[in-house]
Amino acid sequence: MKRAAVILLILVTLAALFAPYLAPYDYGRQFRESPNAPASRRFPMGTDDLGRDRFSRLLYATRVSILLAPAAALVSILIALFVSAAGPALSGLTTLCLSLPWIFLFIILRAVLPLNTRPLASILITFGLMGIAGWAWPARIFTASIRRIRQAGWLLQARAAGISPLRIWLVQVWPHLRAIAIAQFRVLIPSYILSEASLGLLGLGVAEPLPSWGNLLAELQHPDRIRDNPWILAPLALLMLVMIALEALHPSREVVT
């Protein structure tokens, strides 16, 4: 199972990295004589409303989402770990962040950002923001675990033995937090992929014509289209496979102590 998961993730990552070589067409090219075409040899997954090849767009979308969503999740986890490790001094910051109306902050942010942002810059800003804004939930869980760890006898023993704080954190404490970190990382990835599609409503998402899993999944709002072209489900299937693979890499027996 683990091997299959590794192979799948490697394949998806390779497909994403080599999208320009694997995709039969540019993701933005409009075949205007063939809008909403069914799957064929020319268009393996058919075309979308504007006649763009779905397969090429899926490859490029994977490139955007599979690289940037985990990156944003990693940023969130690192910030959360730092804030939690800083102790009670910064715990108020977590509460504050959880109570902030992020949607309004994003609207204000959109107002100050220049309109002439290229699609690539726009997507980097979007995922960067999600990474920075999304740390508070995992931080609360880390804080609870760290509070328990601080009271553990073995930690006192380690300190008494004169082990440096950095070594204590890396060698003694981190193994206890790793399972939580991985679990939170896995939870954040799909939520960031879907949030990216929602942020499009604020003008912060992935701008046309660049595809992402988020804006490809937005087509599922119209389920009647699935009957005509089931390949609309391809991004959803890919997202599920990737999440299952990530799950398989991290067996649930590794639990917090």
Added chain:
Amino acid sequence: MNAGCGAAPLSRGRRPVGLLGFVDSARAGRGRPARLRGAAPQNRLLRLEMAAALGVFACAVLFAAPAQELRFCVQADPKTFDALQVSDEPSEIVRYLTGGVLVRVNRVTDQLQPELAESWALTDGGRAITFHLRAGLKFSDGAPLNASDVARTLNTALAPKQASPAGDTFRSAQGDPEVLADSPLEITIRYPQPKPGIDRLFDTLSIVPANAGRLPASAGPFFISEYRPGDFVRLARNPNYWKRDDAGRHIPYLDSIRIDIQPNREIELARFLRKEIHLINKMQPEGFDRVAKEMPAAARNLGASLDSEFLWFNQSDSAVPQWKRKWFASSVFRHAISASINRDDLARIVYRGHAHPAAAGPFSPSNRFWFNASLKPLPFDPPAALRSLAGEGFALRDGVLRDRDGHAVEFSVITNAGNRTREATAAVIQDDLRKIGVQLNIVTLDFRSLIERISKTSQYEACLLGFANVEVDPIEQMNIWLSSGPQHQWRPLQKTPATPWEARIDKFELLQASEPSRELRKKAFDEVQRIVVEQEPFIYLVNPDYLTAISPSLRGGHPVTAPPQILWNVESLRLE
């Protein structure tokens, strides 16, 4: 047959047979349980009467004509039932269906027809209008309706503290009109200066009763009988409505109308396909195609609507860089962008063939009287666009169009997020402009942010939006075309016209707004349309078709593109 012969069929759910069987067995006195056979004659008579009454009731239920209730959906709760405060579409629909008006514009012939007023006359060179009301008019609650009600309605609408949208259309720059109820059946409205189209304005003024409660009485074909917020509004037939059909029967034919509040268009479509509602007044192309596939007889394309989709550049002194303002102010640049957009593809791909490439000018050809048919649309011709741009110092180098100073031609267009049709339109334009070396960045914003940018902060470069034309008369577009107007989007609220061509538009707009003759007004507005085509401050893209779905069981309809489309002749609609 035995004692059970009366009751058994009922319990099996065979209601007609069962009820009739019960009457038969009672009359014959046969098949009864033994204890009933020896009953007194008067008891038998009583039972016979009861059975007969039940039989009559059953027949009434079975054979009476079913209630004629029309059902359709609106996307939101009506904001008000006060006919003078209507500003949203659901409220306007309720106002139209319930409101009694003095005159009605026939949406098919475009002619005025008498309603509460049986005749009217324009006097004093178009400064005054006198209406003669019908005798014996009543509101739905039975209260009489006379000239004093009309005077009170108009005065209330004009009262400044009311801030009534209905009253705004009756105001004039020279002052408010004087309203004189000459007699119970005669009323005169007098303006300081001639008011163009004054008679047609009364199509929008519903006469309101003196004491309007939560669900006010009305003088129109229906009145509001029930309202459950978030759920539905039910209108019932007005028993005091004055109108009869050619055969002398009271109309409307419908007993009631149930307006369901349904924000989700997908659910509305599903309900129509399940035959739970009778019509969808306005549809998106995708939903329309589905109806055409699953219920071909119900799909009705009314042709090009009065609406238009367009793009414009921000020419105001705003945060736009100076060199870009120079591009946007150039009519050659605007024409070149316009000529590079493939409108046929927009109509075919984005609207699935349910749109017409925009004809030249601000009016759709559906607006038959006011549309200037002599104007020709600009052809799709990117090479010609590049040639004209070259004349202005632009050059295409390595696939990038640069101006005389070397700036790459790149600008952003804002449009409202969540509107898939507009997002797709922007993507097609982006691809078209890429072919002449122009980089277009699409920014989708929530509608409130977008409106704030275009009407308050002016922080945008270009905008893609649509204009829903609810009125066919250009007098309703004064706020757009006058350079001092707040909706003069490319450069709003000018103290004096910034360009000679805007000054000319002002001149002809004011002319058409002050001239009583409809033909002379048309001539003046033709000139406005010609200048708009020459300068292209708005780059018109398509006129979407008006798409509706009407259940085959709904008869008597003559749907039109002017609001309220299918419902305009609601009095003649009936269900089969």
